Amino acid sequence: MLRYATRRVLSALPIAFIAVTVCFFILRAAPGGPFDSDRPLPPEVLANVRAYYNLDQPLFMQYLLYIGGVLRGDLGPSMSSYDFSVSELMAIGMPFSLQLGLTAFVIATAIGVITGMIAAVYKNKWPDYMLVLVVMIGVIVPNFLIGALLQLWFGVYLRWLPAGGWVPGSWAHLVLPVAVLSWAHAARISRLMRGSMIETLGTNYVRTARSKGLGERLVLARHAIKPALIPVVSYLGPGLSYLLTGSLVVEQIFGLPGIGRYFIQAALNRDYGMVLGTTLFYMLLIIALNLIVDLVYAWLDPKVRYR
Amino acid sequence: MSDYVLSIQDLSVTFALHDTEVQAVREMNFDLRAGETLAVVGESGSGKSQAFLGIMGLLAKNGRATGKAVLGDVNLLGMAPSRLDAYRGKDIAMIFQDPMTSLNPSLKIKTQLSEVLVKHRGFDTRKAEMTTIEMLERVGIPEPAKRANAYPHEMSGGMRQRVMIAMALLCQPKILIADEPTTALDVTVQAQMLDLFKTLTEDFGTSLVMITHDLGVVAGVADRMMVMYGGRAVEKGKVDDLFYDPRHPYTLGLLHSTPHIAHRAARLDPIQGLPPSLEHLPKGCSFNPRCAFCFDRCLEERPPLTPVGDEREKACFFEGPLQSKKVA
Numbered sequence: 001m002l003r004y005a006t007r008r009v010l011s012a013l014p015i016a017f018i019a020v021t022v023c024f025f026i027l028r029a030a031p032g033g034p035f036d037s038d039r040p041l042p043p044e045v046l047a048n049v050r051a052y053y054n055l056d057q058p059l060f061m062q063y064l065l066y067i068g069g070v071l072r073g074d075l076g077p078s079m080s081s082y083d084f085s086v087s088e089l090m091a092i093g094m095p096f097s098l099q100l101g102l103t104a105f106v107i108a109t110a111i112g113v114i115t116g117m118i119a120a121v122y123k124n125k126w127p128d129y130m131l132v133l134v135v136m137i138g139v140i141v142p143n144f145l146i147g148a149l150l151q152l153w154f155g156v157y158l159r160w161l162p163a164g165g166w167v168p169g170s171w172a173h174l175v176l177p178v179a180v181l182s183w184a185h186a187a188r189i190s191r192l193m194r195g196s197m198i199e200t201l202g203t204n205y206v207r208t209a210r211s212k213g214l215g216e217r218l219v220l221a222r223h224a225i226k227p228a229l230i231p232v233v234s235y236l237g238p239g240l241s242y243l244l245t246g247s248l249v250v251e252q253i254f255g256l257p258g259i260g261r262y263f264i265q266a267a268l269n270r271d272y273g274m275v276l277g278t279t280l281f282y283m284l285l286i287i288a289l290n291l292i293v294d295l296v297y298a299w300l301d302p303k304v305r306y307r
Numbered sequence: 308m309s310d311y312v313l314s315i316q317d318l319s320v321t322f323a324l325h326d327t328e329v330q331a332v333r334e335m336n337f338d339l340r341a342g343e344t345l346a347v348v349g350e351s352g353s354g355k356s357q358a359f360l361g362i363m364g365l366l367a368k369n370g371r372a373t374g375k376a377v378l379g380d381v382n383l384l385g386m387a388p389s390r391l392d393a394y395r396g397k398d399i400a401m402i403f404q405d406p407m408t409s410l411n412p413s414l415k416i417k418t419q420l421s422e423v424l425v426k427h428r429g430f431d432t433r434k435a436e437m438t439t440i441e442m443l444e445r446v447g448i449p450e451p452a453k454r455a456n457a458y459p460h461e462m463s464g465g466m467r468q469r470v471m472i473a474m475a476l477l478c479q480p481k482i483l484i485a486d487e488p489t490t491a492l493d494v495t496v497q498a499q500m501l502d503l504f505k506t507l508t509e510d511f512g513t514s515l516v517m518i519t520h521d522l523g524v525v526a527g528v529a530d531r532m533m534v535m536y537g538g539r540a541v542e543k544g545k546v547d548d549l550f551y552d553p554r555h556p557y558t559l560g561l562l563h564s565t566p567h568i569a570h571r572a573a574r575l576d577p578i579q580g581l582p583p584s585l586e587h588l589p590k591g592c593s594f595n596p597r598c599a600f601c602f603d604r605c606l607e608e609r610p611p612l613t614p615v616g617d618e619r620e621k622a623c624f625f626e627g628p629l630q631s632k633k634v635a
């Protein structure tokens with residue numbers, strides 16, 4: 001198990017490197033630059049600014065300088081918030097984004113697994129139909145629409161919850177954003193879990209378990225859930241990237257102080273350093289969580305460990 | 308009826324399809340004595356497996372078993388699954404055809420075995436695991452203590468079937484139902500497996516029901532046999548009687564289509580045609596389209612199962628000698 005983990009960590013490093021490289025060049029291929037504006041800067045000032053950010057160097061040189069910085073842990077200065085470095089801005093937004101994203105991830109996964117199981121056990125009966133309906137809404141309706149509708153309903157008409165904004169330490173402000181973020185993720189997990197559980201319940205080994213007279217509860221808990229979770233767990237990695245990219249939008253809709261807000265601003269302003277920094281952050285997060293997912297996978301499916 | 312451990316009366320198994328019903332098993336009757344081995348023989352689709360899955364309460368969701376299956380003084384059929392669980396795995400156990408998929412791939416062998424003892428005997432985990440290891444040794448698994456910690460995918464098909472046998476016999480059940488237990492195994496392993504069945508059921512005094520389409524298996528282990536066709540029993544009796552003097556043309560056909568070491572040169576003589584669709588059974592005797600002895604009465608009336616001699620029954624109108632004429 002330990003060897004398996006080490007191998008997985010080592011193989012994650014080149015992935016990170018390739019991803020940064022691709023991002024760097026794609027970003028530079030986009031038209032415009034950080035200092036284009038309606039009122040152009042005087043040529044001498046522009047030349048100075050460009051020199052300060054190394055933008056006067058050949059592109060490949062800039063890339064090497066950037067990679068060098070990243071390896072030393074320096075993500076460079078922000079090009080639109082002049083007094084801050086990228087790391088400082090991210091340190092401001094990161095705790096919030098992590099809190100939001102992981103809360104939604106954990107809640108959504110738990111809800112998805114449980115509802116999927118219920119739907120499978122009551123296949124083609126009313127609990128199944130109800131759950132499928134709620135799940136389909138989550139799959140079909142995009143999060144910015146669900147977000148706006150929930151804001152309108154619970155925030156404006158009913159006034160049960162704040163419609164947006166953030167007060168540090170207030171759970172009430174998290175409820176709607178987490179709900180919006182979780183819905184789609186829980187819906188996908190639930191669908192997967194339902195299908196996988198139905199399949200598992202039809203397998204020969206579940207029939208064997210029933211033939212032993214274990215009782216339906218033990219058959220489900222010990223013999224069906226673990227194998228049924230395997231496809232669900234393998235989806236958690238990609239599912240997480242959906243959820244995190246969704247959180248950029250949700251932070252914007254609800255006016256929350258996470259990295260998402262900086263990311264969108266930075267992308268609009270061609271703040272190269274900031275966009276790369278946030279991308280790098282999300283990428284590392286996704287790699288790390290995928291790694292955890294793979295390890296859980298190895299625990300669920302003993303065959304994986306020996307490959 | 309107290310010398311019977313299991314008494315099946317008018318067992319029928321029906322499956323509900325979209326707009327129709329299919330009867331997989333029709334009015335089956337038999338009694339199983341303590342310690343004896345009964346072989347249930349028939350082609351695919353003859354209802355032999357479904358009958359016993361019905362008794363075990365393991366039919367697919369759309370399946371329904373009616374009739375009576377009396378074990379001791381209780382009727383297993385129509386019992387709620389929660390009540391049935393007091394008997395399944397304890398008094399009546401089942402082994403399935405495919406050992407590769409019948410064990411849970413994500414649980415260790417010892418977990419899957421010891422849970423039976425915890426449930427039915429109330430053992431604590433440690434005692435259950437020790438008994439498990441003893442049982443694994445009895446079914447011929449080398450290094451049982453080590454293998455108990457293995458997962459199913461680390462074992463061969465033959466080993467897995469041994470594990471299944473150990474699992475079924477943990478509580479020393481009165482009845483063991485083995486559904487084609489050797490079909491998925493290598494021929495060399497098959498013989499070992501049959502020996503194992505024989506010795507273990509003798510040791511525990513367990514009655515064995517061997518569901519099979521392999522007459523070689525029947526000859527090797529069974530005392531009595533029941534031949535099934537189109538969901539019904541067509542001939543019953545002692546194995547020797549049926550082998551040497553079959554009274555139903557279908558039994559004769561099965562015997563002719565089995566290779567025999569004494570007649571190596573002879574070509575096998577298969578039964579012509581295909582097994583009937585259970586949705587559209589022919590009028591009269593179900594076997595009539597494939598039967599060489601068929602006459603007008605067989606096309607109109609269904610022959611009932613009637614006693615012929617010592618512990619024998621057959622469902623056929625033809626009374627002459629069968630041996631002289633070839634089937635089909």
